Amino acid sequence: MIYLLSSLPSLSFDQHPPITMEEFLSDAKAQLGxxxxxxxxxxxxxxxxxxxxxxxxxxxxxxxxxDDLKEIRKAKAENRTPGxxxxxxxxxxxxxxECEKSIMxxxxxxLSSLEAGENFTFTEILIYKLKLQILSRLESFQVEKGRQxxxxxxxxxxxxxxx
Amino acid sequence: xxxxxxKYTKTEQARQKKILKVSLRMLPLFEAMEKSLMATIxxxxxxxxxxxxxxxxxxxxxxxxxxxxxDSWINVxxxxxxxxxxxxxxxxxxxxxxxxERVDFNINPIHDDAPLWLDNAIDLMKEQLQLLxxxxxxxxxxxxxxxxxxxxxxxxxxxxxxxxxxxxxxxRKIGQKLQDDERLTIATAKVVKTKKLEEAVS
Numbered sequence: 001m002i003y004l005l006s007s008l009p010s011l012s013f014d015q016h017p018p019i020t021m022e023e024f025l026s027d028a029k030a031q032l033g034x035x036x037x038x039x040x041x042x043x044x045x046x047x048x049x050x051x052x053x054x055x056x057x058x059x060x061x062x063x064x065x066x067d068d069l070k071e072i073r074k075a076k077a078e079n080r081t082p083g084x085x086x087x088x089x090x091x092x093x094x095x096x097x098e099c100e101k102s103i104m105x106x107x108x109x110x111l112s113s114l115e116a117g118e119n120f121t122f123t124e125i126l127i128y129k130l131k132l133q134i135l136s137r138l139e140s141f142q143v144e145k146g147r148q149x150x151x152x153x154x155x156x157x158x159x160x161x162x163x
Numbered sequence: 164x165x166x167x168x169x170k171y172t173k174t175e176q177a178r179q180k181k182i183l184k185v186s187l188r189m190l191p192l193f194e195a196m197e198k199s200l201m202a203t204i205x206x207x208x209x210x211x212x213x214x215x216x217x218x219x220x221x222x223x224x225x226x227x228x229x230x231x232x233x234d235s236w237i238n239v240x241x242x243x244x245x246x247x248x249x250x251x252x253x254x255x256x257x258x259x260x261x262x263x264e265r266v267d268f269n270i271n272p273i274h275d276d277a278p279l280w281l282d283n284a285i286d287l288m289k290e291q292l293q294l295l296x297x298x299x300x301x302x303x304x305x306x307x308x309x310x311x312x313x314x315x316x317x318x319x320x321x322x323x324x325x326x327x328x329x330x331x332x333x334x335r336k337i338g339q340k341l342q343d344d345e346r347l348t349i350a351t352a353k354v355v356k357t358k359k360l361e362e363a364v365s
Contacts, residue, residue, distance in 0.1 A: 046236055048276070070275045073282065096280035097228035103278075140235035149232040149239060150225070150284075154291045 002120045004031035008128060013108045014101075017135040024132055028125065036122055043126055045107075045133040054123045056114055058130075061086065065107075097141065104134050169333050171340040179337065183330035190322045193315055196257065200312040203256040207301050207308070214301075218294050225287050231280045243285050244269045248296045255304060258311045263300035266293050 004027060009018035029037050044050045048066075051059035068087040075082035075092075082092060087106065091099050111127045111134075118124045169175065222229075232239060246269045250261040268289060273281055 066276045069277075069279060072279060073273075073275075076282075091279075095228040096283040097231040100231050100234075100278055100280050137235055140233050141230040142233050143226075143230045145233035146229040146231060150222075150229060150288065150291070153240060153243060153288050154295060 001031065001122065001125070004028060005120050005124055005128075011128070011131045011135060013105055013134075014138060015135065017132060017139055019132065021129075021132060021136060024129065032125070036125075039122075040125060040129060043129055045130050045137075052126075054126055056123065058110065058114055061110055065103075101138070101141075104138060108134055169336055171337050171344075173337075173341065176334060176337040176341065179330045179333040183327060183334065186322050186326045186330060190319065190327070193319045193322065197312065197315045197319055199256045200258075200308055200315060204305055204308050204312065207305050211298050211301050211305075214294050214298050218291060221287060221290055221294075228280070228283070231278075232284055234278065234280070237278060237281060239281065239284050239288070242271045242273065242281065243288050245292055245296075248300070250300055256308065256311075258308055260304040260307050261300060262304075263297040266296050268292070 007027065008024070011018070025041060028040055032040065039052055039054070042050050043052070048059050048062045051062070064086050068082075068084045071082045071084060072087075072092060081089065087103065091102055094102060108131060111130055115124060115127050118127075246267040248266050249264040251264050252259060253262040254260075255262075266289075270285065273285075
């Protein structure tokens, strides 16, 4: 565990991922016992259900975050200011990219606060994976590829009704 | 007129006069139709330009956040697709065309944990798809109207260059021929009369 954590490059938000997920998992597989590795491998930021007790209640924070997203959507539909539990109201006025980045930064910071006091623990490894997922996701936000996604969807097919 | 056989009869002359009368009455109608079709095509072309400007404007506005559409965690393709484009039949400048009504989308439900940008992306895509579908519909209208315009132009040319000049010429020729025939008949009658008188005298 100590060797694994010492050998991993440090991560900071908004940087290019210094290590791929495959490399990280390969290193982890070599250093961790099978039980722990399975826990690590199944952990996925997109699936709150995969968060285990080693993440010290991060699943609860993410569930509150989900409630906030629900509230933002509801408030938008009702044309009112959302009442948020954990997210900042400033998010709503940001453009979608900045909004998403702010949420990811908040998630990053929450993970960093979980890390406090953790020295060479399994929790730290789990957090490392989640942070690496955040960085990989941030890396995917590319203007040209975003344009291509828009183009691929905006390709209508004409069907005429018989009215 | 060359190669056309004219019957030098009063009935044919009356028929040609009728053709000329009808042609002179129809020509301004076809000319008006031509103008109306041209104006309508121009109006539709301007409308297409305006819609294209809207599309570009939407794209420009989204440019600052378009990168997020490539989010590796979400495949936006799974959330929106066009079911069908609803159009209705209308008469434009006397021509039957399909007019854009709306796009019927297949929108999959957005889960609570889906990122917020997805809502904006779907709104943007819906807007762009609607505008592009409208352009498609208008372009088809132009195609149909241009076909009609070609036909009307051909008719105008037919009346201007053939029917009216031909009828005029036929009327003139028949008139001349009938006049000549009449003169010949009178002259012949006079000759016969003179001969009969001479025979009677001798």
